[in-house]
Structure formats: C-alpha cells, structure tokens
Amino acid sequence: MRSKLVLTLAIIMGIITTILFFNYMKQYDSQTVANKNKIEVVVAAQEIKRNVTITKDMLETKLMPEEGIHTNTVTNLDTAVGQFSTADIAQGEAMLTNHLQTSKEEELFVSRKIRDGFRAVSVGVNLPQSVSNLLEPEDQVDVINTVKEKDKLVSKIVVENVTVLAVGRRMVETTEGEEFVEYTSVTLEVMPNEAVKLANATESGPLHIALRSRVKADEEAASDDN
Structure with a gap:
C-alpha cells in the first residue's frame, strides 16, 4: 500500500514538473523570439x-x-x-x-564656439603684434595696449587669459601638411565688459597679443583624466 502511494506521488510530481518545464520553455522561447526581433x-x-x-x-x-x-x-x-x-x-x-x-x-560657425555669456571680438594685428602669426585657435592670450601719456608711452594689459576663437577666418588648429595662410586679425572670446575695453583700446593705440603657455593647461587636463 505504501509503495503504491509513493508511486502515485512520484507520478503526480513528475506530471507537475513536466508542466512547469514546458511552461518555462514556452516562456523562454517567446522571450527569445521577441529579442530576435x-x-x-x-x-x-x-x-x-x-x-x-x-x-x-x-x-x-x-x-x-x-x-x-x-x-x-x-x-x-x-x-x-x-x-x-x-x-x-x-x-x-x-x-x-x-x-x-x-x-x-x-566649428565652421564661430557663434557655436562662443560659451554662454561671452562675446566674440576681433582685433587687427600685424606680424609682430600676432606673435609672428604663430597664434592658433584655442590658445590662451593676454592683450596689451600701448598709449601715449604726456611725453612717454605706457603699456598695460587690457584683457588677460582669454581664448582665441579664430585667426583670420580659420577656426580650427593647423593640421600637419596644411598650407600656412597669413592673417591680419584675431578673434577673441571675452566677457561683455572686456569687449568694451578692447574696443576702446583699439581706438587709443596699437594692441599686442601675448601668448600664454599651453603646458600647464595640458598637465592639468591630464591630471583631471587620472
């Protein structure tokens, strides 16, 4: 009697297991088909x-x-x-x-390079004033203005540590093998009040661009990445 009960339970458990297995496989197959699509x-x-x-x-x-x-x-x-x-x-x-x-x-559109709150201002330069035309877009520079006060010339920094947006009409850095094109203007990214200072300085005397080193900026960028 006991053996029959065990056999019956085994059969029932087998049927339940089979049903569960088929339900699982059916669900698995449906999911697989869905993912295939x-x-x-x-x-x-x-x-x-x-x-x-x-x-x-x-x-x-x-x-x-x-x-x-x-x-x-x-x-x-x-x-x-x-x-x-x-x-x-x-x-x-x-x-x-x-x-x-x-x-x-x-970068073909200079207006898209300007950060929010800043302005783009171009200043005229000759070869010595532009660091011998060695400036590149994304360089950081100071702008020096020289004016005559009484009987002497006085030079002062008008804006400092500003970004070069363009040199002439070129807005990307020179690539290897690219032909050099001389330029007579530099476009800078400045705050609105600095734009006014530059406009006044342009009318009062010559401007010279002082180029800042990229070495420290590159080291800081590498440090941030680490």
Missing part, C-alpha cells in the same frame, strides 16, 4: 539641447523593435560621444546620425 539602439538618457557636446552620461542603450527603427539610427555609443547635437533631442528619443555633427564641422 529587437536590436540595441542609442537613445537620449536626458533632454539634449541643440549645439551641445554629447557626453556618455547623456546616452543609454535600449532594445527596440527592428521593424520600426529608422535606417539612420545610431547603434553604437562611440558614434555619438564627443559629437555635437544638431537639434533638440527629447529624453528617450533614438539618436539618428543626422542629429550628430563632428567638432570640426561645428
């Missing part, structure tokens, strides 16, 4: 404004149905990181290649 795409993890440098923390990946995905959808984070947004992108919106622009393309 989806691919991983890059979406905005937060709202991204136009003309913003895209960083990794602004993005995330998400599985989306393959059928509804645009052909220009970005599927690799590295494709978007470090580029500029060409439009406002809502949180959760899939990134498209036409939402992106390289830094070099972006």
Whole structure:
C-alpha cells in the first residue's frame, strides 16, 4: 500500500514538473523570439539641447523593435560621444546620425564656439603684434595696449587669459601638411565688459597679443583624466 502511494506521488510530481518545464520553455522561447526581433539602439538618457557636446552620461542603450527603427539610427555609443547635437533631442528619443555633427564641422560657425555669456571680438594685428602669426585657435592670450601719456608711452594689459576663437577666418588648429595662410586679425572670446575695453583700446593705440603657455593647461587636463 505504501509503495503504491509513493508511486502515485512520484507520478503526480513528475506530471507537475513536466508542466512547469514546458511552461518555462514556452516562456523562454517567446522571450527569445521577441529579442530576435529587437536590436540595441542609442537613445537620449536626458533632454539634449541643440549645439551641445554629447557626453556618455547623456546616452543609454535600449532594445527596440527592428521593424520600426529608422535606417539612420545610431547603434553604437562611440558614434555619438564627443559629437555635437544638431537639434533638440527629447529624453528617450533614438539618436539618428543626422542629429550628430563632428567638432570640426561645428566649428565652421564661430557663434557655436562662443560659451554662454561671452562675446566674440576681433582685433587687427600685424606680424609682430600676432606673435609672428604663430597664434592658433584655442590658445590662451593676454592683450596689451600701448598709449601715449604726456611725453612717454605706457603699456598695460587690457584683457588677460582669454581664448582665441579664430585667426583670420580659420577656426580650427593647423593640421600637419596644411598650407600656412597669413592673417591680419584675431578673434577673441571675452566677457561683455572686456569687449568694451578692447574696443576702446583699439581706438587709443596699437594692441599686442601675448601668448600664454599651453603646458600647464595640458598637465592639468591630464591630471583631471587620472
């Protein structure tokens, strides 16, 4: 009698186990099929404004149905990181290649290089005044103004530690092998009150650009990365 009871329980347990196994496999197969029809795409993890440098923390990946995905959808984070947004992108919106622009393309528009609250002002320079035309975009400089007071010349710093946005009409650094083009103006990124100082200084006497070292800035950037 006891052996029959054990056998019956074993059969019942076997049936339950089989049912559970088949239900699990059915669910697993459904999930597998569903995932086969989806691919991983890059979406905005937060709202991204136009003309913003895209960083990794602004993005995330998400599985989306393959059928509804645009052909220009970005599927690799590295494709978007470090580029500029060409439009406002809502949180959760899939990134498209036409939402992106390289830094070099972006810098074709000087207005997009100017930080919020700053202004771009150009000053005329000759060869000695421009450090022999050795200035490059992104250099940090001081501007010195020389005026005549009574019977002597007096030089003073008008603005200091400001960024060069452009030399002539060139807004990106010179690349190896690129032909040198002489320039007669330098465009600087300054605060509004500094723009007024530069305008006054231009009318009162010659300006000279004093170039600052990049070594310390590069060392600080390397230290921050570590």
